[in-house]
Structures are given as C-alpha cells and as structure tokens.
Amino acid sequence: MSTLEDAKTLLGELIGFPTVSSDSNLDMIKHLADRLSDCGAAVEIWHDETGTKANLFASLGPKRDGGIVLSGHSDVVPVADQDWSSDPFVMEERDGKWFGRGTCDMKGFIAAAVITAPYYAKLDLQRPVHFAFTYDEEIGCFGAQALAKTLREKAIKPAVVIIGEPTSMRIIEGHKGCYEYTAHFTGFEGHGSAPERGVNAVEYAVQYVSKLLALKADLQGRAPANSPFDPPWTTINTGSLVGGVAHNVIPGKARVDWEMRPVHKADADYVKDELHRFCAQSLIPAMQAVHPDAGIKTEIIGEVDGLEPMDENEARDLVMELTGANGADVVPFGTEAGIFQQLGMSVVVCGPGSIDQAHKPDEYVSVDQMAQCLDMLRRISSKLV
Structure with missing residues (x-):
C-alpha cells in the first residue's frame, strides 16, 4: 500500500526536475514513465513539434472505453526574482508542510497518483485507469490540447477525468475559459x-x-x-x-x-x-x-474553453462519493478541464494544496492535504473492479 513517505520521496524527486514552462520536461516524463512501466502500465510518450517536451499517457487494466483518467501538468512557473527561504527545486519539510516549486501546482497530485499505481495494478481491474501528464499548461494548455488531439485520433475514450489542480481537496465542477x-x-x-x-x-x-x-x-x-x-x-x-x-x-x-x-x-x-x-x-x-x-x-x-457545470457529471458524483463531500463549487482560475470536457468526458477538478500558494515564493502543500488525496485515490479502486 502506498504511504505518505512514498509520496514524500517521489514528490521530492519531481521537485528536483526544474520543469519551468520555458524548458524541457523530458527528464521528469521519463522518470514518471519508468515508475509506471515498473508496475505494468502501458506507457506512451507523445512529443511536441520541437522534441523537447512531451505528454505522458499510461494505462492499467483492460483496453476498453469508459476509463478513469488522473490528470496533471508537469510544468511549473518561474522562480526568477522571487524571495524563497530555501532552494525552490529542493523539497523541504517544515511544520507539516512540503515546500518547493510545484509542490501544490501540481506535482503533489502527480506524485500521489503515481505511487498509487502499483496498488491499482494488483487489482482485477474491470475498468481502465489512465494517467495523463501534460506540458505547457501554465502558458496556454498547449500540451493538453495536443493530448486531446491524439486521444481523438487514436479513438481512446475515457469517461471520467479527475484533474488534481490545487483546490484544497474541494470538488470543483466549473470555471470560466x-x-x-x-x-x-x-x-x-x-x-x-x-x-x-x-x-x-x-x-x-x-x-x-x-x-x-x-x-x-x-x-x-x-x-x-x-x-x-x-x-x-x-x-x-x-x-x-x-x-x-x-x-x-x-x-x-x-x-x-x-x-x-x-x-x-x-x-x-x-x-x-x-x-x-x-x-x-x-x-x-x-x-x-x-x-x-x-x-x-x-x-x-x-x-x-472553460469547464461548464453540468447537471449530469459522473466525475463530480464519483468524487463526492469517495470524499464524502456534499457539494461542488466553481473557481475563477483556469485549468485543462474544459479541453477534456470538449471531448465528451465527465470532468472534475480536485487536488491537494491551495491555489493561494501557487506561483508564490515558498510554495507548499500540507502533509494533511496529501494524506486526503491519497485516501481519495485509494478509494477509486472500488470503481475499477
């Protein structure tokens, strides 16, 4: 079973990759691909036109439509001219918080999803679970748009997408474009x-x-x-x-x-x-x-495009059931959610950390939030078997 210590270790490794949007994300994508391949996932890496950036799409379970996607972006915003208390690309733990560029936005969710993958791999999966990690979200969601095009061309049709942007584990069903x-x-x-x-x-x-x-x-x-x-x-x-x-x-x-x-x-x-x-x-x-x-x-x-609140939303209802939440909210900031929704998928945004910490010096995610995220991801197993 994945643990908080496992999450801390992998998150520290991911923070060590300085994947600012202006730079390559290939080293981090390879690291994640190796981790997912080791637990039996079928991993595909799709490069951009420059060859210096890539999306990762990995799958566990049967090759069929209707899967659940755990999605996050690999890029982070710059740290130039920010006054950090410690090296932004070396994760530190202080007062129950993990500090570093990208801890909440949004490598914390990526780490939690990837360390849960071996747990999913041991199950008799009747429904596929996918991992989608993109590039260049921070500068225009270009990676997600490329990913959407590839999924359409390959006729890959998941049903549910959970995007782990920092929402303090609140369930978000809508935001503007x-x-x-x-x-x-x-x-x-x-x-x-x-x-x-x-x-x-x-x-x-x-x-x-x-x-x-x-x-x-x-x-x-x-x-x-x-x-x-x-x-x-x-x-x-x-x-x-x-x-x-x-x-x-x-x-x-x-x-x-x-x-x-x-x-x-x-x-x-x-x-x-x-x-x-x-x-x-x-x-x-x-x-x-x-x-x-x-x-x-x-x-x-x-x-x-924005994420339009829908009366029928399997992703929202699923995450509400998993977390025990009794409602969903909307937020002013944007995500990749609308791109997936335009493909006909049911989408929700829910992840560890607060958007108030994103893009700032001394960005952090709390250990408590990571624990809540891991619990939600483990509970998803009940919807896969």
Whole structure:
C-alpha cells in the first residue's frame, strides 16, 4: 500500500526536475514513465513539434472505453526574482508542510497518483485507469490540447477525468475559459506635424481598445440566469497597449494585449465576431485609405474553453462519493478541464494544496492535504473492479 513517505520521496524527486514552462520536461516524463512501466502500465510518450517536451499517457487494466483518467501538468512557473527561504527545486519539510516549486501546482497530485499505481495494478481491474501528464499548461494548455488531439485520433475514450489542480481537496465542477490575444497594428510613419499623411497605429489601437470596453460593458447584460461565477458574466481585460517612438513621430506600430474569460463559448464567439466586423468594416478601410499596406493582425496566444457545470457529471458524483463531500463549487482560475470536457468526458477538478500558494515564493502543500488525496485515490479502486 502506498504511504505518505512514498509520496514524500517521489514528490521530492519531481521537485528536483526544474520543469519551468520555458524548458524541457523530458527528464521528469521519463522518470514518471519508468515508475509506471515498473508496475505494468502501458506507457506512451507523445512529443511536441520541437522534441523537447512531451505528454505522458499510461494505462492499467483492460483496453476498453469508459476509463478513469488522473490528470496533471508537469510544468511549473518561474522562480526568477522571487524571495524563497530555501532552494525552490529542493523539497523541504517544515511544520507539516512540503515546500518547493510545484509542490501544490501540481506535482503533489502527480506524485500521489503515481505511487498509487502499483496498488491499482494488483487489482482485477474491470475498468481502465489512465494517467495523463501534460506540458505547457501554465502558458496556454498547449500540451493538453495536443493530448486531446491524439486521444481523438487514436479513438481512446475515457469517461471520467479527475484533474488534481490545487483546490484544497474541494470538488470543483466549473470555471470560466481563458482566451488570450495580441492585436498587431501596422500604420504608416510620418512627421507629427502632418498627421493626415500617416496612419497612426496607436490611435487605431486606442479605437480597438474602446471597442473592447464597449463589449466589456455589453457582456454584463449577457450574464446567464443563475450564473454561479463571480462576476457572473464574461469578462474582458486589456493587459497592455504599446506603441510609438517619440512625441513628434506618427507611430507606425502598436500592439494590444488582451484577454477574455468567457462564461460559455457563445460569448467568446460573440466578442470575436464583433471585433472582426469592427476591424473589417471600420478600422482597416480607414487605415488603408491612407496607406494600402496598413492593417491589423490578431495573434491567438491561447484559447482554452472553460469547464461548464453540468447537471449530469459522473466525475463530480464519483468524487463526492469517495470524499464524502456534499457539494461542488466553481473557481475563477483556469485549468485543462474544459479541453477534456470538449471531448465528451465527465470532468472534475480536485487536488491537494491551495491555489493561494501557487506561483508564490515558498510554495507548499500540507502533509494533511496529501494524506486526503491519497485516501481519495485509494478509494477509486472500488470503481475499477
């Protein structure tokens, strides 16, 4: 039987892999693959286009649809310019807590899942259990999107996904999506004394932001009845507007970084359609009337669907039964859950540690939370035999 000491040992090993999103995760993925292979799991590793990152998908039990997936991301956020009390990539235990980058977000859950695998392997499994560990969640959920594509191509169809993001072991059945964009404006430079002879990229960027503000206000009136989110509507945030080189030069370049957090996909489609129409019918014609090469290009940084609360949710009901919880919540932060939900799976988010500790110096997961997680994972065995 897996123990807290086993979890501590493996988590310490995982923390020792500095899998910041900008770097490779291959060493950690190989380490996990070896552990899972040793207990008889069928392990597949699917690399990204660069070959420097990979997703891991491992399975125990019969080769059939309807399995349960235990999912986590392998990457962590940077530690640069953070004031840590100890080496962030060497796990330390203090006051009933395990400290280190990624302890709660989210290598703690990964460690708990992997040390439970040998226990599952000894059972007469009638339902498969899968382990899905992805790359680049922190910078756009690119690994999960690639994983979803591979599962679809290989016709692998699990039924339930438990994502172990840090929720303090609360059951989370919903969160908003996260769509991030950069709009690039190309104008035509000139002397500030003759503005009519140039195309002021900054001024068109300002008009674009004004449209975002109008849509931001409009979305408040589109909030679904009884929306569980806070705020209940889709939000828009303008992160930055950059452009220009001097007081007396018509700026030829500008950039707007912005995001929206849609309550549902229809709002995201509405915002994108309205922006496209505004640019195509108003801004771009006015820009090109002065200079034909002027224009606007939108770069998609990431489009990650939210986890929509569902009346019927096997994953939620299963975890409620396993933990004894009598309800489920929604959260403001995003996860990979919506990507799995779009594949037709039942999804819930539940894992050890608090999101309040994630991304901060001296990140930690409590030993008590890890014990609760291990107990939940052991109890899943009753749904596999």
